[in-house]
Amino acid sequence: MTNSAKAENALELTDLSVAYRVAGRNRAVLRNLSLTIGQGEAYGLVGESGCGKSTVALTVVRYLPRNGSITGGAISLDDQDVMKLDAEALRRARAESVSMVYQDPGKALNPSIRVGRQLTEIFELGGVSGQAATERAIAMLNRVRISDPTSVMQRYPHQLSGGMQQRVAIAMALANDPSMLILDEPTTGLDATVEAEVLDLIAQLRQELSASILFISHNLAVVSNMCDRVGVLYAGMLVEEGPTDVVFNDPRHPYTVALLRCLPRGGQRKDQGRLDTIPGFLPGIGVDIKGCAFADRCALADDRCRSELPPLYDLGGRLSRCFHHDKAQALPRATPSDVAPAPKAAAAPVLRVAGLNKTYASHGHALRAVKDVSLDLRPGETLGLVGESGSGKTTFARLLLGLVPPDAGGTIELEGKALAPRLENRSDDQIKAMQIVFQNPDSALNRSHSIRHLIGRALKRLAGLSGKALEARLNDLVRSVRLTDRHLAVKPRQLSGGLKQRVAIARAFAGDPRIVVCDEPTSALDVSVQAAILNLLADLQSKEDVSYIFISHDLAVVRYLSDKIAVLYLGRIMELGPSEDVFSGPHHPYTEALLSAVPKLDQTETARIRLDGEIPSATSPPSGCVFHTRCPRKIGPICEQQEPPLSEAQPGHSIRCHIPYTELARLQRAVATEPA
Amino acid sequence: MSAVQTSSPTPDDMRRRGPLAEVFFSLLRSRTFLVGFAIVLFWVACALFGEHFAPYDPLADDIINALAPPSSEHWFGTDQIGRDVFSRVIVGSRDILTVAPLATLLATVAGTALGLITGYFRGLVDDVVSRILEAFMAIPVVIVALLAIVALGTSKTTVIVVIGLSFAPIIARTVRSAVLAERELDYVAAAQLRHESALHTMFVEILPNVVPPILVETTVRLGYAIFAVATLSFMGFGIQPPSPDWGLSISNNYGMIGGGFWWTVLFDALAIASLVIGVNLAADGVHGALND
Ligand SMILES: Nc1ncnc2c1ncn2[C@@H]1O[C@H](COP(=O)(O)OP(=O)(O)O)[C@@H](O)[C@H]1O
Ligand code: SF4
Numbered sequence: 001m002t003n004s005a006k007a008e009n010a011l012e013l014t015d016l017s018v019a020y021r022v023a024g025r026n027r028a029v030l031r032n033l034s035l036t037i038g039q040g041e042a043y044g045l046v047g048e049s050g051c052g053k054s055t056v057a058l059t060v061v062r063y064l065p066r067n068g069s070i071t072g073g074a075i076s077l078d079d080q081d082v083m084k085l086d087a088e089a090l091r092r093a094r095a096e097s098v099s100m101v102y103q104d105p106g107k108a109l110n111p112s113i114r115v116g117r118q119l120t121e122i123f124e125l126g127g128v129s130g131q132a133a134t135e136r137a138i139a140m141l142n143r144v145r146i147s148d149p150t151s152v153m154q155r156y157p158h159q160l161s162g163g164m165q166q167r168v169a170i171a172m173a174l175a176n177d178p179s180m181l182i183l184d185e186p187t188t189g190l191d192a193t194v195e196a197e198v199l200d201l202i203a204q205l206r207q208e209l210s211a212s213i214l215f216i217s218h219n220l221a222v223v224s225n226m227c228d229r230v231g232v233l234y235a236g237m238l239v240e241e242g243p244t245d246v247v248f249n250d251p252r253h254p255y256t257v258a259l260l261r262c263l264p265r266g267g268q269r270k271d272q273g274r275l276d277t278i279p280g281f282l283p284g285i286g287v288d289i290k291g292c293a294f295a296d297r298c299a300l301a302d303d304r305c306r307s308e309l310p311p312l313y314d315l316g317g318r319l320s321r322c323f324h325h326d327k328a329q330a331l332p333r334a335t336p337s338d339v340a341p342a343p344k345a346a347a348a349p350v351l352r353v354a355g356l357n358k359t360y361a362s363h364g365h366a367l368r369a370v371k372d373v374s375l376d377l378r379p380g381e382t383l384g385l386v387g388e389s390g391s392g393k394t395t396f397a398r399l400l401l402g403l404v405p406p407d408a409g410g411t412i413e414l415e416g417k418a419l420a421p422r423l424e425n426r427s428d429d430q431i432k433a434m435q436i437v438f439q440n441p442d443s444a445l446n447r448s449h450s451i452r453h454l455i456g457r458a459l460k461r462l463a464g465l466s467g468k469a470l471e472a473r474l475n476d477l478v479r480s481v482r483l484t485d486r487h488l489a490v491k492p493r494q495l496s497g498g499l500k501q502r503v504a505i506a507r508a509f510a511g512d513p514r515i516v517v518c519d520e521p522t523s524a525l526d527v528s529v530q531a532a533i534l535n536l537l538a539d540l541q542s543k544e545d546v547s548y549i550f551i552s553h554d555l556a557v558v559r560y561l562s563d564k565i566a567v568l569y570l571g572r573i574m575e576l577g578p579s580e581d582v583f584s585g586p587h588h589p590y591t592e593a594l595l596s597a598v599p600k601l602d603q604t605e606t607a608r609i610r611l612d613g614e615i616p617s618a619t620s621p622p623s624g625c626v627f628h629t630r631c632p633r634k635i636g637p638i639c640e641q642q643e644p645p646l647s648e649a650q651p652g653h654s655i656r657c658h659i660p661y662t663e664l665a666r667l668q669r670a671v672a673t674e675p676a
Numbered sequence: 677m678s679a680v681q682t683s684s685p686t687p688d689d690m691r692r693r694g695p696l697a698e699v700f701f702s703l704l705r706s707r708t709f710l711v712g713f714a715i716v717l718f719w720v721a722c723a724l725f726g727e728h729f730a731p732y733d734p735l736a737d738d739i740i741n742a743l744a745p746p747s748s749e750h751w752f753g754t755d756q757i758g759r760d761v762f763s764r765v766i767v768g769s770r771d772i773l774t775v776a777p778l779a780t781l782l783a784t785v786a787g788t789a790l791g792l793i794t795g796y797f798r799g800l801v802d803d804v805v806s807r808i809l810e811a812f813m814a815i816p817v818v819i820v821a822l823l824a825i826v827a828l829g830t831s832k833t834t835v836i837v838v839i840g841l842s843f844a845p846i847i848a849r850t851v852r853s854a855v856l857a858e859r860e861l862d863y864v865a866a867a868q869l870r871h872e873s874a875l876h877t878m879f880v881e882i883l884p885n886v887v888p889p890i891l892v893e894t895t896v897r898l899g900y901a902i903f904a905v906a907t908l909s910f911m912g913f914g915i916q917p918p919s920p921d922w923g924l925s926i927s928n929n930y931g932m933i934g935g936g937f938w939w940t941v942l943f944d945a946l947a948i949a950s951l952v953i954g955v956n957l958a959a960d961g962v963h964g965a966l967n968d
C-alpha cells in the first residue's frame with residue numbers, strides 16, 4: 001500500500017456485523033465484533049466450527065459468498081476503510097497487501113496447471129516477466145524451504161504431498177510481500193510432523209516478513225505456539241481476548257475453560273478419568289440471543305446471564321464477556337471425571353500378528369508398505385499406531401481387516417484361529433469380530449441411505465437379526481452411542497461430523513466385535529466433539545471389553561486411549577511397548593522427534609528435535625536403519641550399513657536402534673534437563 | 677433449532693430439502709432447461725394428441741393439390757401426392773418419440789449394468805468387457821443396422837435394438853468411471869466387511885450414488901438417439917412407410933428440392949433440428965443442475 005506513515009494497527013474491526021441470507025431471511029453470523037491487530041502482531045482466533053471464524057477472514061478481504069453481507073460496523077486495513085474501496089482498489093488491496101491461506105491447499109492451487117506456471121503468473125500480473133518471474137518464483141519456493149524448487153515447479157499440484165502443497169500455497173500467498181497474512185486453519189489437514197514443519201515455517205517467516213497475521217484455528221495448542229494474542233469467538237461474538245499465554249493458562253470465560261478441558265493434557269489417560277465435554281450446541285446462525293450466548297451450555301449461568309448480554313469486561317490487558325469472570329475456572333465439570341478402571345485380566349491375546357508384510361507394485365518398483373510386523377493385542381486393550389502419513393498405519397489396518405491381502409508368509413490369528421488373508425474367505429463370525437471406524441464418515445457412510453438403514457443393515461448382516469429383535473437392538477445401539485430416534489430417519493449429510501461419527505461407531509459395534517480399528521476417527525472434529533467421541537470409545541471399551549487399534553496423528557489423543565503403542569516408520573515397527581513407557585521414554589530417536597514436534601499448550605518446551613525433510617520413498621528406502629537420513633542421533637556408518645533389529649530393551653518394550661537402551665536413556669535425559 | 681440440527685448449521689444443514697428436491701428446484705431456475713423442456717413438451721403433445729388438432733389427415737392423398745406451395749389452406753404446402761405437410765410434421769413426431777426414448781432406455785439399462793460390473797470388479801473382468809465394448813464402439817451404427825436388418829428384418833424393434841446396443845457402451849463408459857470413483861469410498865469397504873454380495877454392493881450401495889451422471893448421460897444420448905433414428909429412417913433402415921415420420925418424409929422428398937419444392941423437406945428438417953436442440957438444451961440444464 002502506498003500509505004507513507006504506517007498505520008498504528010494493521011487491522012481494525014469495529015462493531016462488525018455480518019449476516020448470511022438463508023431462505024429469504026438475513027441471519028446474523030458476526031455480532032458487533034471488534035478487534036484490532038497491531039503491526040507485525042500475530043493474532044489467533046479460536047472457537048468451535050461454525051462460530052464465525054472463517055467469516056471473519058472472508059469479510060476482511062470482502063470475499064463473502066454471494067448471500068453474505070456486512071450489516072454494520074467498519075473494517076480498516078492499514079487505516080484504509082475497506083468498505084469504501086471501489087472494485088479496482090479492492091482488487092489492488094487483495095493483490096498487494098492482504099493474502100489468504102486456506103485449510104485446503106487445493107482451494108488455492110489450480111489442479112490443471114503446473115506449480116511453476118501458477119507462481120510465475122502472480123509475478124507477471126505484478127509486471128515482472130519471463131526469466132525474472134521464474135527466478136522470483138524459485139526464490140519464493142526456496143523461502144518456504146522447498147529443497148528442489150525447479151523440479152517442484154514442473155509438477156502438478158496433485159503430484160505433491162499435502163505438506164508440500166500447503167507450502168506452495170503459502171509461497172503464493174507471500175509472493176507479493178503482503179502486509180497482512182490471513183491463515184484459515186492452514187494445518188488442520190496435515191499430520192503432526194508436517195504440521196510442525198509448516199508452523200515452524202510460518203513462525204520463521206513471521207520474523208523475516210514483518211507481516212501481521214490473523215491465524216484461525218480450532219487447535220488451541222497451535223495457536224498457543226504461534227500467536228501473541230488470542231481471541232475466543234462464540235456465536236459471532238468475542239467472548240474472551242488477551243495475550244495467548246495468559247488466556248490459556250488463566251482463562252476467565254467459562255467457554256474458554258471448557259474448551260481447554262476437552263483436551264487430553266499432561267499425559268492424561270482413559271483410566272484416570274473421562275475428558276470433560278461441553279454439553280449442548282453452538283446456537284445456530286441468526287437466532288435471537290437475549291442474554292449471554294453461552295448460557296444454555298454454561299453451568300454457572302444464573303437468571304441475569306439468561307436475560308442480559310454481558311459486556312466485555314476489561315480485566316487489565318484482557319477482556320472477558322462474562323458476568324462471573326472471576327470464578328470462571330470454578331465451572332463444574334459437565335462429564336463426571338471418575339471412572340472405574342476396567343479390570344484387566346491377564347487373558348490370552350485376541351489378536352496375534354506375526355511377520356506381516358505387504359508389498360505393492362508401484363511403477364515397476366516394489367513398495368514395501370508394511371515390513372515384518374509382529375505384535376499382539378489383549379482383550380480390552382488399545383494399541384495406538386503412530387507415525388507420519390505414509391508410514392503404513394492404514395495399510396496395516398487394512399491387512400488386518402482383510403481389505404487388502406498381505407504377502408504370503410505372515411500370519412494373523414484371531415482368538416487363536418488363523419485368519420484367511422482375504423475377507424471373502426473369512427467366516428461370518430470372523431468378519432463381525434473385527435470392524436472399523438473410518439476417518440472420514442462422509443466416505444464411510446453411504447450418502448444415499450438413511451441412518452436407520454445404515455445401522456439396521458449392519459445389525460442384519462453382522463448380528464443376524466431381523467424384525468422385532470432387530471428393532472430392539474437398534475434402539476439399544478443407537479442409545480449406547482448417544483444418538484436418539486430423531487436421528488434415524490435422516491441421511492448422513494443432515495448430521496454434523498460428530499453425529500456422523502457416532503453412526504459409524506454404532507455400525508462397527510453392531511455385531512459385538514472383539515476388535516475395532518479406529519483410523520483417525522476424530523481428526524476432522526472440534527475438540528468438544530472429539531472429547532465426547534473419545535469418552536464414548538472409552539466407555540464402550542470398558543463395557544464390552546473390546547480391543548481397539550487406534551490410529552491418530554494427535555499424540556495426546558493416542559496417549560489418552562492407548563495401553564500400548566507401536567511407532568511405525570516406512571512400514572517398520574521402530575518402537576513397541578506399553579504406552580507410558582513409550583511416551584515417557586527413553587524412546588526411539590524417531591519417537592523422540594515425533595513427540596517434540598507436537599505443539600504444546602503449556603509453553604514448557606524443551607529443546608526441539610526437528611525432523612527435516614519428507615519421509616523417504618518406500619520404493620527405495622534408505623540402507624541400514626531406514627531412519628538414518630533424518631535421525632538427529634545417528635551414531636555413524638553402522639546406521640547406514642546395518643539395519644538394527646527390534647530388540648526388547650525392557651520387558652514388553654522394544655526399540656529398533658543401534659544405540660543401546662541405557663545410552664538412549666542418558667542422551668534423552670540430557671535433553672530434558674537442558675535449559676530451554 | 678430443529679431436532680436434527682447439531683453443533684451448528686453448516687451450509688449443508690441449511691439445505692433442509694433432500695438432494696433430489698434441490699436438483700428439481702435448480703432445474704426450475706435454469707432457463708436453458710426450461711426452454712429445452714418446453715420444446716420437447718411441445719413435440720410430446722404433438723405425438724400424443726397431434727391427430728386431434730392437425731387440420732388434415734396426414735395420410736390422406738389429394739393428387740389434384742399435389743406439390744402446392746405453402747398457403748393459408750396448407751400452411752406448409754403439400755407433398756407429391758397432395759398430403760398436407762403441416763399435418764404430417766405434427767403427427768410425424770409420434771414414431772421418433774417412441775423409438776428414440778425406448779432405444780435410450782435400453783442403452784441406459786444395458787450400459788448401467790455393464791458399467792457397474794466393469795467398474796466394480798475391475799481387473800480381468802473390466803479388461804475383457806471394456807475391450808469388447810471398445811471394439812463394438814468402433815463399428816459404425818450403419819453397419820450394425822445393416823447386420824441387424826438382415827437378422828431381424830426392418831421394424832421399430834430393430835431400430836430400438838440397434839441404437840440401444842450402439843449407445844450402451846458409451847453409457848457404460850460413463851457409469852464405469854463414476855463407479856470406479858465410488859469404489860474407492862469407504863462405504864464399499866464397509867459393505868465388504870459385512871460380507872455383502874457383489875450384487876447388493878453394486879445395485880443397492882453404489883447405484884444410487886451414480887444416478888446423477890447416468891441421468892446426464894441419458895439425456896445427452898436421447899438427443900443423439902433422435903438424430904440416429906431420423907438418419908436410419910432417411911436411409912430406409914428405420915421407420916417404414918406409410919408413417920409420416922420426419923426422416924422418412926425427407927428421404928421420400930429430397931429429390932424434389934431441385935424442382936423448387938423446398939417445403940416438402942424443409943419443415944421436417946426443422947422439426948428434427950428443433951427436437952434435437954430441445955433435448956440438448958434440457959440435457960445441458962440437467963447437467964448444470966446436478967453439478968452445482
Ligand atoms: N454461504 C453461507 N450461507 C449461509 N450460512 C453460512 C454460509 N457460510 C457459512 N455459513 C454459516 O455461518 C456460520 C459461521 O460459519 P464460519 O464463518 O464458516 O465459521 P467457522 O469458520 O468458525 O467454522 C456457520 O453456522 C455456517 O454454517
Ligand atoms: S455470563 Fe453467565 S452464562 Fe455467560 S459465560 Fe458467564 S456465567 Fe456463563
Ligand code: SF4
Pocket residue numbers: 589590625626627628629631632633634635636639644656657658659
Ligand atoms: S540406528 Fe542409528 S539412524 Fe537408526 S535410529 Fe538409531 S541412531 Fe538413528
Ligand SMILES: [Mg+2]
Pocket residue numbers: 049050053054184185
Ligand atoms: Mg472455518
